[in-house]
Amino acid sequence: MKKSVLIRAALVCLLAVPAAGQVPAGPQEKMPFDGEVRVGRLDNGMTYYIRHYDNPRQRADFFIAHDVGALQEEDDQNGLAHFLEHMAFNGTKHFPGKGILNYLAANGVRFGYNVNAYTSRDRTVYNVSNVPLVREGLVDSLLLILHDWSYYIACEPGEIESERGVIREEWRRGNDARSRMARKSAEVEYDGSKYARRDVIGDMEIVNSFGRQTLIDFYHKWYRPDLQAVIVVGDVDVDAMERKIRDVMSSIPKAENPARKEVYDIPQRDKPRYGLVTDPETKAVAVKLIFYQPYPSEEERATVGAVSDELARKVFLEMARARLAEAEKRPDARYKRVVAVLGSLATCRNTFMLTALPKEHDMREALAGVLTDVEQIRRYGFSREEFEAARAKVARSEKAALEKYRLATNTDLAGRYVEHFTRNVPYVTPDDRTRIVGEQLDALTCEEVNGLRAGMTSPEGMLVLVSSSEEHLDKVPSEAEAFDLIDSVKRAKIARPERRGKSAGPLFTEKVTPGKVVRTRKAPLGAEEWTLSNGVKVFWRTVPEVIGVRKVGVTAVSEGGFARDSDVEGMHLLQNYIRTMGVKDLDRAGMRDLLFAHDASLMVTLGRTESVFSGASGVADFELLLQLLHLYITRPNFSEQAYGDYLDLARASLGKEKSPKALFAERADSVKYGGHPWLRRATPATLDRFDREAARRLYDKLFGNVADFVFFFAGEMPAAEARPLVEKYIGSLPAAPKRKFAKTDFRIVPGAAEYDAVVPGAVTPKSSIERIYHGRFDYTPENYAALRYVTYILGARYLTTVREEKGGTYYVGVHDEVSARPRGYCQLVVSFDTDPKLCEMLLGEVQKGIERLAAEAPSEQEVNEAMLYFRKVNAESRSKNLKSTSYWLNKMRAEYFDGVDLDKDNEALFTAVTPAEVRRLAREILAQGNRYTAVFTQE
Numbered sequence: 001m002k003k004s005v006l007i008r009a010a011l012v013c014l015l016a017v018p019a020a021g022q023v024p025a026g027p028q029e030k031m032p033f034d035g036e037v038r039v040g041r042l043d044n045g046m047t048y049y050i051r052h053y054d055n056p057r058q059r060a061d062f063f064i065a066h067d068v069g070a071l072q073e074e075d076d077q078n079g080l081a082h083f084l085e086h087m088a089f090n091g092t093k094h095f096p097g098k099g100i101l102n103y104l105a106a107n108g109v110r111f112g113y114n115v116n117a118y119t120s121r122d123r124t125v126y127n128v129s130n131v132p133l134v135r136e137g138l139v140d141s142l143l144l145i146l147h148d149w150s151y152y153i154a155c156e157p158g159e160i161e162s163e164r165g166v167i168r169e170e171w172r173r174g175n176d177a178r179s180r181m182a183r184k185s186a187e188v189e190y191d192g193s194k195y196a197r198r199d200v201i202g203d204m205e206i207v208n209s210f211g212r213q214t215l216i217d218f219y220h221k222w223y224r225p226d227l228q229a230v231i232v233v234g235d236v237d238v239d240a241m242e243r244k245i246r247d248v249m250s251s252i253p254k255a256e257n258p259a260r261k262e263v264y265d266i267p268q269r270d271k272p273r274y275g276l277v278t279d280p281e282t283k284a285v286a287v288k289l290i291f292y293q294p295y296p297s298e299e300e301r302a303t304v305g306a307v308s309d310e311l312a313r314k315v316f317l318e319m320a321r322a323r324l325a326e327a328e329k330r331p332d333a334r335y336k337r338v339v340a341v342l343g344s345l346a347t348c349r350n351t352f353m354l355t356a357l358p359k360e361h362d363m364r365e366a367l368a369g370v371l372t373d374v375e376q377i378r379r380y381g382f383s384r385e386e387f388e389a390a391r392a393k394v395a396r397s398e399k400a401a402l403e404k405y406r407l408a409t410n411t412d413l414a415g416r417y418v419e420h421f422t423r424n425v426p427y428v429t430p431d432d433r434t435r436i437v438g439e440q441l442d443a444l445t446c447e448e449v450n451g452l453r454a455g456m457t458s459p460e461g462m463l464v465l466v467s468s469s470e471e472h473l474d475k476v477p478s479e480a481e482a483f484d485l486i487d488s489v490k491r492a493k494i495a496r497p498e499r500r501g502k503s504a505g506p507l508f509t510e511k512v513t514p515g516k517v518v519r520t521r522k523a524p525l526g527a528e529e530w531t532l533s534n535g536v537k538v539f540w541r542t543v544p545e546v547i548g549v550r551k552v553g554v555t556a557v558s559e560g561g562f563a564r565d566s567d568v569e570g571m572h573l574l575q576n577y578i579r580t581m582g583v584k585d586l587d588r589a590g591m592r593d594l595l596f597a598h599d600a601s602l603m604v605t606l607g608r609t610e611s612v613f614s615g616a617s618g619v620a621d622f623e624l625l626l627q628l629l630h631l632y633i634t635r636p637n638f639s640e641q642a643y644g645d646y647l648d649l650a651r652a653s654l655g656k657e658k659s660p661k662a663l664f665a666e667r668a669d670s671v672k673y674g675g676h677p678w679l680r681r682a683t684p685a686t687l688d689r690f691d692r693e694a695a696r697r698l699y700d701k702l703f704g705n706v707a708d709f710v711f712f713f714a715g716e717m718p719a720a721e722a723r724p725l726v727e728k729y730i731g732s733l734p735a736a737p738k739r740k741f742a743k744t745d746f747r748i749v750p751g752a753a754e755y756d757a758v759v760p761g762a763v764t765p766k767s768s769i770e771r772i773y774h775g776r777f778d779y780t781p782e783n784y785a786a787l788r789y790v791t792y793i794l795g796a797r798y799l800t801t802v803r804e805e806k807g808g809t810y811y812v813g814v815h816d817e818v819s820a821r822p823r824g825y826c827q828l829v830v831s832f833d834t835d836p837k838l839c840e841m842l843l844g845e846v847q848k849g850i851e852r853l854a855a856e857a858p859s860e861q862e863v864n865e866a867m868l869y870f871r872k873v874n875a876e877s878r879s880k881n882l883k884s885t886s887y888w889l890n891k892m893r894a895e896y897f898d899g900v901d902l903d904k905d906n907e908a909l910f911t912a913v914t915p916a917e918v919r920r921l922a923r924e925i926l927a928q929g930n931r932y933t934a935v936f937t938q939e
Contacts, residue, residue, distance in 0.1 A: 079202015
């Protein structure tokens with residue numbers, strides 16, 4: 001069979017290939033390490049990694065990684081590793097109480113953003129990131145913080161008691177149906193291993209009752225220099241930093257008679273297993289097949305063979321996905337959809353997992369169907385054509401991943417060294433990684449990937465894991481039924497797969513008459529404005545040295561959205577259809593294949609106030625991007641098959657019983673927006689009347705007239721190169737006169753509004769709270785800068801009062817939203833989860849917080865901390881933004897439609913904000929008396 005032209009083109013020059021005569025690296029060859037990294041070990045056993053790097057400049061990251069985690073806990077210590085992580089921010093030898101957080105905030109380093117930690121089953125990592133290198137003393141203090149985290153966390157009794165409440169609320173926040181189902185699934189997947197008994201958050205009875213000495217004993221038994229690594233990456237002098245690390249860290253005592261760290265595994269099974277997980281609150285219904293494969297050993301992870309094996313697995317995955325996508329379309333398909341993914345269970349087993357979504361909740365039929373399709377793959381494998389197509393997809397995704405690898409930040413590099421220290425994953429230069437991936441992918445053969453079938457699809461050792469709501473347990477196969485199905489499928493006659501036909505011809509076959517640029521002028525922000533002969537406005541901004549794989553971006557915007565038609569229910573249906581709609585005769589799968597073979601993507605979005613085309617491409621595929629734009633306007637795929645398939649899915653979705661949370665959201669929105677007509681939703685009756693012709697008519701009204709759109713382009717191409725292509729594909733589009741529409745407000749009702757609902761029968765009582773202060777807003781850059789200070793200061797204060805002092809929640813989210821049209825408007829949103837018994841008290845704290853800010857100007861210290869943070873963030877983003885297509889697209893769009901650019905990274909604006917300005921804006925927002933509160937309680 002002749003190879004597809006598209007596939008051949010996709011493989012050309014995607015990745016580096018061996019030079020003539022160069023022999024690719026063998027599987028046993030060690031991966032070459034990046035020689036720029038300084039690695040050493042102190043006499044007390046502590047490892048250190050130091051790397052000079054400058055992305056961003058004049059910044060550095062400071063990490064301490066512990067090669068221990070929840071697995072080191074005994075059963076009566078379940079949760080201590082995670083609790084200790086919290087205590088690291090609640091007092092150490094040299095920084096009592098909140099000393100670390102206060103010191104860092106005073107230097108523009110914000111908790112939860114630049115200062116954080118995480119605990120997993122097998123490691124614990126603390127980090128302080130993007131630290132401004134403004135003076136030598138700051139660096140010394142950062143190393144002293146790492147020093148204290150290593151051995152000198154104070155674990156003061158009062159701080160322990162306060163933190164118990166915070167961790168209880170963190171547990172409550174994560175103890176919903178989805179999380180409980182995930183934990184139950186993990187217990188089955190890890191069955192027979194200690195991994196199954198450690199979920200990190202721990203046992204709340206132990207969290208509520210352990211004694212201080214128990215925590216300290218656990219800390220000093222496991223958190224010790226021989227299991228720790230200090231990592232510093234940034235704009236630093238490596239020699240000087242090494243001397244500092246040796247001076248500061250050498251004083252940490254070496255462990256005497258250290259406990260041996262156990263290495264835990266998951267038992268290898270030679271027979272199928274079965275598991276069923278359910279929950280009183282879940283609506284999830286699915287059948288999973290999980291196939292276990294060996295995970296590379298520590299020694300193997302350091303070799304080229306590990307890279308080659310992972311690439312082969314990815315190619316196998318893409319072939320399986322393509323095969324299963326075809327199986328879904330068969331009239332006799334026994335499931336709605338199958339999702340295939342690769343994964344791993346810690347560093348014990350690799351996995352290949354297929355999740356089948358059943359029709360009519362019939363999990364027996366879904367299991368039989370997916371078992372049959374997997375058996376067909378196991379018996380017959382894949383064709384060479386399937387292999388070539390899959391390898392092209394993997395090549396494309398690897399190219400994007402390697403570009404991201406090449407553009408690593410200081411934080412990214414620090415993370416790689418954590419991976420090396422805790423899991424022996426090599427850190428290599430971008431050039432070496434690109435070369436090795438290219439060599440191994442180029443050398444990969446269809447026979448090698450087909451050889452993976454035994455391990456990737458063998459029923460021996462397979463886990464059948466069924467997830468079900470309690471109301472559909474009668475449609476769940478029993479363990480005996482599942483095993484009988486496995487045996488019967490192994491014996492069944494299964495036909496060979498039909499060979500795939502020839503690939504489609506070229507995408508764009510239309511004969512078009514190019515338009516012309518009839519007027520050119522300079523536009524703001526260094527852009528050019530072109531007026532085409534069909535009247536369309538196009539803005540082009542050349543961006544040298546674009547960051548990322550896709551070098552050209554486009555956003556085309558038509559104002560109006562829902563205001564352009566009264567059929568709100570139809571627009572809700574159309575919203576969902578166009579998200580995955582193709583062009584011409586290409587359905588979702590066909591579009592996916594096309595875009596995987598090229599470096600381009602385009603999305604169609606219908607919003608409440610705008611209709612938008614947005615996409616990006618490489619320079620070589622810019623013409624394809626414009627072709628897609630042209631076809632989405634002139635030839636969207638509204639075929640009987642594509643739209644009929646969508647209506648079937650929509651009908652099934654509308655027939656589902658809505659969850660209490662979804663019903664609450666709908667009713668809360670009705671209160672919030674005063675029953676606005678745009679909230680009307682599609683019903684089964686909408687499906688009966690909103691047929692394919694009606695959908696196409698509405699689409700054409702919203703997207704079919706190019707004159708309604710303004711096109712913004714930003715990219716690495718010179719404007720002179722792009723212009724003829726824009727004239728051809730956009731200038732050739734027919735343009736009707738612009739259709740006027742009535743501008744409509746969609747804003748929260750004024751005054752005090754609230755909605756609450758209580759749903760009984762919860763496993764864990766929990767209230768989810770949203771409080772919004774909103775109103776008119778002077779839409780200027782200066783006012784926006786002041787609003788950002790209000791948000792920052794309230795967030796810091798609520799962290800102290802609501803979280804720490806009251807122990808009422810794990811996290812308080814505070815964010816702002818602003819809009820310019822049709823007139824200036826802002827929202828200040830506060831959200832958190834808590835114990836229902838604490839709702840009233842914590843909402844009172846939220847109200848007192850904003851009232852205090854409106855009554856009394858914040859302290860100079862608070863404003864200075866915010867200023868230092870914003871200055872740091874702006875400096876970090878500025879150089880990156882200048883090379884980002886999305887940054888320039890957003891700025892041009894704001895300049896054109898809003899008449900003002902809020903310029904969020906303008907340092908002068910943010911450093912000019914005063915305490916009085918912060919108070920003034922808080923007072924203006926509060927004085928309008930507009931407050932919306934929603935409380936969803938499960939008891």
